[in-house]
Structure formats: structure tokens, C-alpha cells
Amino acid sequence: MKITKFHREHVVEAAALFVENYRRQRQIVPVLPGLMAEVVPVAERLTRLLDVSSGVVAVENGRLLGYLAWYLVPNFRDTPRRGAYVPEWGHATVDDGKTAIYRALYRAAAGQWAAAGCQVHAITLLAHDQEAERAWFWHGFGLTVLDAVRPVRPLNTLPQTALHIRQATVEDAAALTALDAEHWQHYSQPPILMTARTGLNEAGNIAFLSRRKNSVWLACDGEHLAGFIRCDGYDFDGVAIVESDRTAAITGAYVRPAYRGQRAAPAMLDAALRHYESLGFTCCALNFESFNPEATLFWLNYFEPVCHSVLRVPEA
Numbered sequence: 001m002k003i004t005k006f007h008r009e010h011v012v013e014a015a016a017l018f019v020e021n022y023r024r025q026r027q028i029v030p031v032l033p034g035l036m037a038e039v040v041p042v043a044e045r046l047t048r049l050l051d052v053s054s055g056v057v058a059v060e061n062g063r064l065l066g067y068l069a070w071y072l073v074p075n076f077r078d079t080p081r082r083g084a085y086v087p088e089w090g091h092a093t094v095d096d097g098k099t100a101i102y103r104a105l106y107r108a109a110a111g112q113w114a115a116a117g118c119q120v121h122a123i124t125l126l127a128h129d130q131e132a133e134r135a136w137f138w139h140g141f142g143l144t145v146l147d148a149v150r151p152v153r154p155l156n157t158l159p160q161t162a163l164h165i166r167q168a169t170v171e172d173a174a175a176l177t178a179l180d181a182e183h184w185q186h187y188s189q190p191p192i193l194m195t196a197r198t199g200l201n202e203a204g205n206i207a208f209l210s211r212r213k214n215s216v217w218l219a220c221d222g223e224h225l226a227g228f229i230r231c232d233g234y235d236f237d238g239v240a241i242v243e244s245d246r247t248a249a250i251t252g253a254y255v256r257p258a259y260r261g262q263r264a265a266p267a268m269l270d271a272a273l274r275h276y277e278s279l280g281f282t283c284c285a286l287n288f289e290s291f292n293p294e295a296t297l298f299w300l301n302y303f304e305p306v307c308h309s310v311l312r313v314p315e316a
């Protein structure tokens with residue numbers, strides 16, 4: 001096995017390796033869109049990646065055994081660190097010798113990442129691929145983000161909550177902005193400890209709520225807002241495999257601590273799913289940090305993981 005630079009001539013064979021692996025993920029989770037199950041769109045993405053970045057391939061007797069291609073990301077995950085990030089379609093191997101192929105690819109890539117000043121290495125894996133997960137775990141990587149999906153159908157049991165559930169309008173923008181600011185504080189608290197971030201301001205929320213395929217669902221205790229779920233019908237803020245014009249993404253969910261455990265979030269989720277079903281959507285997608293205990297406890301009741309993003313912060 002020889003490791004060399006990823007050239008354009010490898011793109012179609014590389015895309016075919018990814019498509020074969022993605023086909024297995026779709027067998028387990030059929031609601032996943034079919035776009036990335038075709039060689040051409042994957043090859044197009046790889047070509048665009050190679051225009052701006054780089055990769056390595058493993059070859060034996062003229063046959064492509066695997067590939068690894070990445071973006072360099074300044075301020076990775078809003079930290080001061082420069083990162084190397086391998087998307088889910090940016091790598092794949094043949095089945096035989098997967099662990100050894102990834103080891104050789106990572107050794108070569110890590111050399112280039114170190115030379116480029118990367119202080120964090122990250123890769124997104126298809127959730128079904130346990131051998132790949134084990135290989136990257138042994139390279140020193142740990143779980144960080146899960147991308148998950150579910151069909152756009154109401155929940156099996158209608159959630160019972162005493163709170164009033166309704167869709168937000170632009171009139172709610174100011175109250176929603178305040179609630180979202182509270183929501184973002186959750187992520188800088190232990191054990192999550194993410195860098196401090198902020199949500200949309202009031203004008204941003206008005207613009208968001210004004211677009212037809214977006215929606216925000218509110219749980220109300222009289223006039224008082226207890227929680228919200230935000231759904232985006234345009235930008236998925238997640239992995240490429242979930243993208244389609246019939247995917248709606250949940251990009252925010254928050255219930256004030258005093259109202260937790262009262263089924264406010266499932267009731268808002270159910271309302272959102274009914275709404276998007278009526279608009280002809282089929283797939284609902286979201287992502288969350290694995291080290292956010294509330295998110296993990298909640299979403300895994302309703303969504304099936306399709307990607308595991310893992311990262312490593314090298315000591316030197």
C-alpha cells in the first residue's frame with residue numbers, strides 16, 4: 001500500500017467508495033435523502049474540496065484502497081484553534097484492512113496538518129461504521145457531535161403537557177430573542193463548557209420568521225414563554241447527507257429549567273413535525289453535542305444517529 005497525494009484522477013473511484021458505505025447507512029435509516037448515494041454529486045463535492053484544499057489516498061496495484069480529504073478551518077468550533085476537518089464524504093476505504101488503511105492515511109494527513117499549524121483534528125463518520133469508529137478512537141479521537149434524523153411524522157404518542165403550544169409570529173421576535181439568549185448560556189455551563197456564543201438578534205429573528213419554510217414553536221404558560229423549538233427549512237447546519245429540499249432541520253431547542261420534564265419539548269416537536277408533514281417534508285434532521293446531557297437524553301428518544309463527529313486535540 002502506497003500513500004500519495006489525492007489527485008483529480010482519484011475522485012470518481014473515491015466517491016464510489018463513499019457511496020458504497022453510505023448505501024449501508026441508508027439501509028439502516030431509509031429516511032436519509034438519496035442525493036449522496038450517487039457518485040456524481042459526491043465526486044463534485046470532492047472536486048470542489050480539492051480546488052481549495054487537499055487530501056491523501058492509499059493505493060495498491062493501481063487500485064484505490066482509501067482516501068482522506070480535508071478542509072482547514074480557522075477558529076474551529078468558535079475556538080482560537082485552527083482545525084483540520086474531514087467531512088463524512090471526505091473519506092472512505094475498502095472493507096478489507098480498513099483499520100490499517102485509516103492508520104496509514106491519518107499518519108500522512110497528520111503530518112500535513114501539523115505543518116499547517118492545526119491544533120485540532122476532526123472527522124465525521126457514518127454512524128453504522130463501527131470499524132472506522134474504533135480505528136479513529138484508537139487514533140485518539142473522542143465523540144463530540146451527533147447528527148441524527150427521523151421521518152417527518154407525528155410522534156407515536158401525543159405528548160401531554162399543561163403548557164400551550166403555538167407557532168411563533170414576528171410579534172414574538174423580541175421575547176424569542178431574550179429566550180434564545182438564555183438558551184445559549186446553557187452551552188457555556190459545566191459539563192458542556194463550549195465557548196460563549198450568541199443567537200440571532202431581534203431583527204435576525206424577524207427575518208428568520210418571515211421566511212415561509214422556517215418556523216419556531218413556542219410553549220407558553222399564559223403570557224410567559226416556557227420554551228421554543230426552531231426549525232429551518234433552508235439551511236441545515238449539519239452534515240451533507242441530510243440535505244434535500246424535503247429536509248427540515250431543528251437548529252435550536254430550549255425549555256426553561258422550571259418547566260423541564262413537563263413534555264413541553266415533545267409537544268413542540270410534535271407540532272413542528274405535523275406542520276412540516278403538511279408542507280410535504282420527509283426528513284427531520286438535527287445535531288447536538290454528545291457532552292450535552294439534556295440534549296442526549298432528549299433527542300435519542302426520537303431521532304436516529306447517522307453521523308458521529310469525533311475530534312482530537314494533539315498535545316503538541
Ligand SMILES: CC(C)(COP(=O)(O)OP(=O)(O)OC[C@H]1O[C@@H](n2cnc3c(N)ncnc32)[C@H](O)[C@@H]1OP(=O)(O)O)[C@@H](O)C(=O)NCCC(=O)NCCS
Nearest residue numbers: 186253254255260261262263264265266288292294295298
Ligand atoms: C432538551 C430539552 C429541550 C428537553 O425539554 P423538556 O420539555 O424538559 O423535555 P421532556 O419533558 O421530554 O423531558 C426530557 C427528559 O428530562 C427528564 N426530566 C424530568 N424532569 C426534569 C427536570 N426537572 N429537569 C431536567 N430534566 C427533567 C424527563 O424525565 C425526560 O426524560 P425521559 O424522556 O427519559 O422521561 C431541555 O432539557 C432543555 O432545554 N435543555 C437545555 C437546552 C438544550 O440542551 N437543548 C438541546 C439543544 S441541542
